[in-house]
Amino acid sequence: MKKIITAAISASIAMAGGFISKHSSETISVKDALKLNDDTKVVLEGKIKSHIKSDKYEFIDKNGDVIVVEIDNNKWGNITVNEDTPLRIRGEIDKDFTKTEIDVDSVEVIK
Numbered sequence: 001m002k003k004i005i006t007a008a009i010s011a012s013i014a015m016a017g018g019f020i021s022k023h024s025s026e027t028i029s030v031k032d033a034l035k036l037n038d039d040t041k042v043v044l045e046g047k048i049k050s051h052i053k054s055d056k057y058e059f060i061d062k063n064g065d066v067i068v069v070e071i072d073n074n075k076w077g078n079i080t081v082n083e084d085t086p087l088r089i090r091g092e093i094d095k096d097f098t099k100t101e102i103d104v105d106s107v108e109v110i111k
Contacts, residue, residue: 027088030065033102038095042102045088045110048081059089059102069102070094079109086110 027043036042046061052068059069069089081087091104 029063030059030061030067031063033067033093034065034100036093036095038093040093041090042093043088043090044102045086047083047086049083056101059087067100067102069104071104071107075104076107079107081107081109 027045030044030046033042033044044059044061044067046059049058049060049066051057055070055072057069057071058066060066069091071089086109088108088110089102089104090106091102094101094103
């Protein structure tokens with residue numbers, strides 16, 4: 001019986017980590033993000049340049065390129081940022097006929 005319990009606990013611990021593809025976590029530039037297809041997953045690093053309205057912000061990367069990001073209130077978690085806070089955002093490209101934006105899934109402060 002102890003062996004069964006030990007095996008079950010070991011299996012559940014091993015499964016808890018999950019899989020994260022290294023390709024889906026590589027950061028790209030805003031310039032490269034603007035060239036990608038709709039719904040492509042992206043990771044960007046930079047800062048919030050300004051608040052446009054509601055949940056829309058201008059995001060600037062280290063190259064000075066800017067893209068509009070949509071960050072719903074529930075995606076901020078428990079962090080507070082300003083224009084000087086370095087961030088990593090994960091999301092997907094939201095492209096239509098006239099503009100390209102990032103629909104953000106998560107925001108984290110880079111330490």
